[in-house]
Amino acid sequence: MSVKTRVVGTSVSRKDALEKVTGAAKFVDDMKFGPGLLHAKLLRSPYPHARIIKIDTSKAEALPGVRAVISGKDFNQYIGLYLLDRTLYAVDKVRYVGEPVAGVAAETVEIAEDALKLIDVEYEELTGIFDPEDALKPGAPILHEKLGEYECAPFIFPQPGTNISNYFKVRKGDVDSAFKQCAHITEQEYFVPHLQHTPLETHVAVAKVDDAGLYTLWTSSQSPFAQRNLLAKSLEIPYHKLRVITPYVGGGFGSKAGVSIEGCVIPLAIKASPRPVKLHLTREEEFYCTFVRQGLKAKVKIGVDSEGRILAMENTYYWDAGAYTEYGVNITRASGYSSTGPYLVPNVKADSYCCYTNHPVGGPMRGFGMPEIHWAIEQAIDTICCKIGMDPVEFRMKNALKGGDLSVTGGVMHPNGLKKCILKAAQDLSWDQPKPKAGEGRKIGRGIAAMWKAPAMPPDASSGAILKFNEDATVNLLVSGMEIGQGTHTVMAQMAAEVLGIPYEWIRVHTPDTDYSPYEWQTVASRLTWSMGNAVVKAAEDARQQILELAANHWGCGLEELDIQNGMIIQIEDPGKTIPLKDSVIYGIRGKDGNLRGGPIIGRGNFIPPDVTPLDRETGQGPKAVVHFTTGAQAAEIEVDEETGRIHLRKISSCYDVGKAINPLNVICQSIGGIYMGLSTGMFEQLKMHNGTPLNNNLSDYVTATVADMPDEIFASFVEVPQADGPFGARGVGEHTMVPTAPAIANAIYDALGVRIRSMPMTPEKIVCALKQKRLESKDKKKIEQAFASIE
Amino acid sequence: MGNVINLKVNGLNYSVDVELGETLLDVLREKLDITSPKRGCEMGECGACTVIMNDLAVNSCLVLAIEANNAEIYTVESLKKNGKLHPLQKSFVDNGAIQCGFCTPGMLMSAKALIDRNPDPTEDDIKEAIAGNICRCTGYKPIVEAIKKAVSTMKKEGS
Structure with missing residues (x-):
């Protein structure tokens, strides 16, 4: 079914573009708070695991210019999204290097820094855990003694007395007998290190508590309503007295979801009331004092029949979730219900463990587990393709989940374009043509990887939208999904304009203020286009209905005889009969009886996923685990230097099934940005740690890909198999675009050199070492063969 | 007591009382309320604070x-003239070169400094200028x- 649209499906200019190219766009650090503003600094733990014996803040408090000093003695409340395992400031123990122990608000940043040096903290060091598998060993130190007492969401199951904050499993079919029937089996281990999202804007928040007891928080956040919810609950503030204002965000990628530094700022603002208090993380703090991406150790086992059909998978994921898992804990579920990758697998055993370690707090990052597990799954599949001599594209085409197939959790997969995406990604690299000739001392390789991802969220994550007409028929659209660069304001305005029948330019979309904007769960999980989009469409339909009813009453005709086009109400059969919206959306329309009706038109819409069901705790099976999956594939063609291990990316192709591209240019730009982040994290990025102490806390030592590292050519495309419950058929694609990049490159390395890099990032050193290892092995093999030959 | 410096920012003259340790970025953002140069790292690693100083793109x-005494400074606020976007700004809007927008002012000023000194840059020149x-x-490609x-x-308009 295709509906003719005017503005949906076109690449109109971004709503925020003008502000952002002129310098007019305001971020939190650009806002002014006057001379009363106090500056906060946090005293952070130097130890990965230690008991706090004593904190003495008296000398800091006495320093002139210091207005508030606090610690976990003053504020010991718990906070968290899914599992309340974190306190605002450390209480009794510290569990990672960088954990806030005390905070100071002072007249200047320098005074606050000086005050930190005057705080006396006595620690008793404890044994730390720096590997997720060590966390599970008998006798391992327990990081959270009160794990059994923590409040948590109904789908999270902490294991008291252990370091496991959640365990998710899938038991489908019978893997043991299935593996016995397999013609080929591969069993491998993969590793993904901690990463830092590294948004260009570091975290910044300003809080103020006025004399009437009203709290205001300005923060660089993806989640104004989750901020309000978690902070109000933790600090026992009535929700209507906590106002969260979130202007533009300078990059999030998950690091600004949920609550992070805000829990430290509000307590300082309470103590320093009524003066506003600002905390702005340094780049160094940004690296390890807010969320990092969880590390992963993955063990995957895949078995296929002689035709190359997958019969069984047995996957175990050990998440290095860090010191607190209040948000990150849900990664065990996400990686569990997606544990097979986008394939039809009749027999599955999957175990996913969220393991506490004395590493920084593992939180959400773009893809939420999917780049990590696909790193393992897609390379294991490539291995099996090599083993059975089947083309990796053919293998994936054969096993890809299609509409109607049963997914890993037993639900019915919806119609999707995965196979089209796999073919397109391959075609764009001329997959069936011979590889070009490599330069001297170099090899060319090609690799492909597919992916799927569902929004990871509670079943009741909902969206609201309010749409207000102005006197000239322009519209202010109020939503609380954050514009973090993905272009959500643009697509929301496109959808509203489409339904309302007004030009796109007539709509302004606002950054949220929880006092005035409607509820939105969070800007995460690539859920806005779908969920908030549905709410916006309903709000626009609501307004449209109100307007058409007035006109129908005025003209004495049926609603079906009317339309709104280009800001005019028209009679479809008699386009000469019109009423301009500007005459009617505020001032009403006089009905046939001579009375004015209407008044200011305000549309409202809301959306909640209606039918997600819980999964059986023992089997992980259920009719509908998630709202939907977005699928896609990427392929890479690389040239690699055999001596230096340096990779030159020649071409990367990508194709996703977006349901409906509301703004095609935005989809393509999201794809290119995703390829960048996929290759940057896959080839360069790693938060290096030694016994819990981060070693590369700056942008010189934490290397990200630059313009020079980008592929020579990028082929980004999409297909559109409509999402039945999506606005105009759309589903999300923000995170997905980075998921298969790294395994596609890794598979290309194998194709070029015959070595497999199982640990991210794929550095030249690792490639050179793997090549040396391979040469040694083949030499040994030759020696052994020669020895045998001489015996015979 | 501080020191008074004179500088010209976006065509306007200013005299500003500054502390010895204060940076040009501090002066622009905190004293002149010109907030387009962003604080991304304060170590010269990210480029978000790039402005043009005496014809060169610098990390402010x-x-x-x-050091900026008597200097001529331009920030992204100077690009739009008579209500019309600079071709660079227009092109960033049209070609998907903007997402979160935090790097955008610095990126534009690096590009502006390049084309001011070399109106016909190669692709490599461009990559070097924004390195x-x-x-x-964005993944840089659209930029x-x-x-x-x-x-x-600009070449067409100039000819």
Whole structure:
């Protein structure tokens, strides 16, 4: 079914573009708070695991210019999204290097820094855990003694007395007998290190508590309503007295979801009331004092029949979730219900463990587990393709989940374009043509990887939208999904304009203020286009209905005889009969009886996923685990230097099934940005740690890909198999675009050199070492063969 | 007591009282309320604070305010003239070179400094000019494309 649209499906200019190219766009650090503003600094733990014996803040408090000093003695409340395992400031123990122990608000940043040096903290060091598998060993130190007492969401199951904050499993079919029937089996281990999202804007928040007891928080956040919810609950503030204002965000990628530094700022603002208090993380703090991406150790086992059909998978994921898992804990579920990758697998055993370690707090990052597990799954599949001599594209085409197939959790997969995406990604690299000739001392390789991802969220994550007409028929659209660069304001305005029948330019979309904007769960999980989009469409339909009813009453005709086009109400059969919206959306329309009706038109819409069901705790099976999956594939063609291990990316192709591209240019730009982040994290990025102490806390030592590292050519495309419950058929694609990049490159390395890099990032050193290892092995093999030959 | 420096920012003259340790970035943002140069790292690593000082693109976080005495500074606020976007700005809008927008002012000023000194840059020149500007959203390609297209627009307009 295709509906003719005017503005949906076109690449109109971004709503925020003008502000952002002129310098007019305001971020939190650009806002002014006057001379009363106090500056906060946090005293952070130097130890990965230690008991706090004593904190003495008296000398800091006495320093002139210091207005508030606090610690976990003053504020010991718990906070968290899914599992309340974190306190605002450390209480009794510290569990990672960088954990806030005390905070100071002072007249200047320098005074606050000086005050930190005057705080006396006595620690008793404890044994730390720096590997997720060590966390599970008998006798391992327990990081959270009160794990059994923590409040948590109904789908999270902490294991008291252990370091496991959640365990998710899938038991489908019978893997043991299935593996016995397999013609080929591969069993491998993969590793993904901690990463830092590294948004260009570091975290910044300003809080103020006025004399009437009203709290205001300005923060660089993806989640104004989750901020309000978690902070109000933790600090026992009535929700209507906590106002969260979130202007533009300078990059999030998950690091600004949920609550992070805000829990430290509000307590300082309470103590320093009524003066506003600002905390702005340094780049160094940004690296390890807010969320990092969880590390992963993955063990995957895949078995296929002689035709190359997958019969069984047995996957175990050990998440290095860090010191607190209040948000990150849900990664065990996400990686569990997606544990097979986008394939039809009749027999599955999957175990996913969220393991506490004395590493920084593992939180959400773009893809939420999917780049990590696909790193393992897609390379294991490539291995099996090599083993059975089947083309990796053919293998994936054969096993890809299609509409109607049963997914890993037993639900019915919806119609999707995965196979089209796999073919397109391959075609764009001329997959069936011979590889070009490599330069001297170099090899060319090609690799492909597919992916799927569902929004990871509670079943009741909902969206609201309010749409207000102005006197000239322009519209202010109020939503609380954050514009973090993905272009959500643009697509929301496109959808509203489409339904309302007004030009796109007539709509302004606002950054949220929880006092005035409607509820939105969070800007995460690539859920806005779908969920908030549905709410916006309903709000626009609501307004449209109100307007058409007035006109129908005025003209004495049926609603079906009317339309709104280009800001005019028209009679479809008699386009000469019109009423301009500007005459009617505020001032009403006089009905046939001579009375004015209407008044200011305000549309409202809301959306909640209606039918997600819980999964059986023992089997992980259920009719509908998630709202939907977005699928896609990427392929890479690389040239690699055999001596230096340096990779030159020649071409990367990508194709996703977006349901409906509301703004095609935005989809393509999201794809290119995703390829960048996929290759940057896959080839360069790693938060290096030694016994819990981060070693590369700056942008010189934490290397990200630059313009020079980008592929020579990028082929980004999409297909559109409509999402039945999506606005105009759309589903999300923000995170997905980075998921298969790294395994596609890794598979290309194998194709070029015959070595497999199982640990991210794929550095030249690792490639050179793997090549040396391979040469040694083949030499040994030759020696052994020669020895045998001489015996015979 | 501080020191008074004189500087010209976006065509306007200012006299500003500065501390010895204060940076040009501090002066622009805190004293002149010109907030387009962003604080991304304050170590000269990210390029978000790039401005043009005496015809060169510089990280304003690495320039001491007193070093900027008598300097001529341009920020992104100077690009739009008579209500019309600069071709670079227009091209960034049209070619998907903007996402979160935090790197955008610095990126534009690096590009502006390049085409001011070399109106006909190659793709490699463009890549080199923005090599010090980190962008975590766009994947750089649309930015390079936008600069290329702006260059060709300017050549056409100039001819």
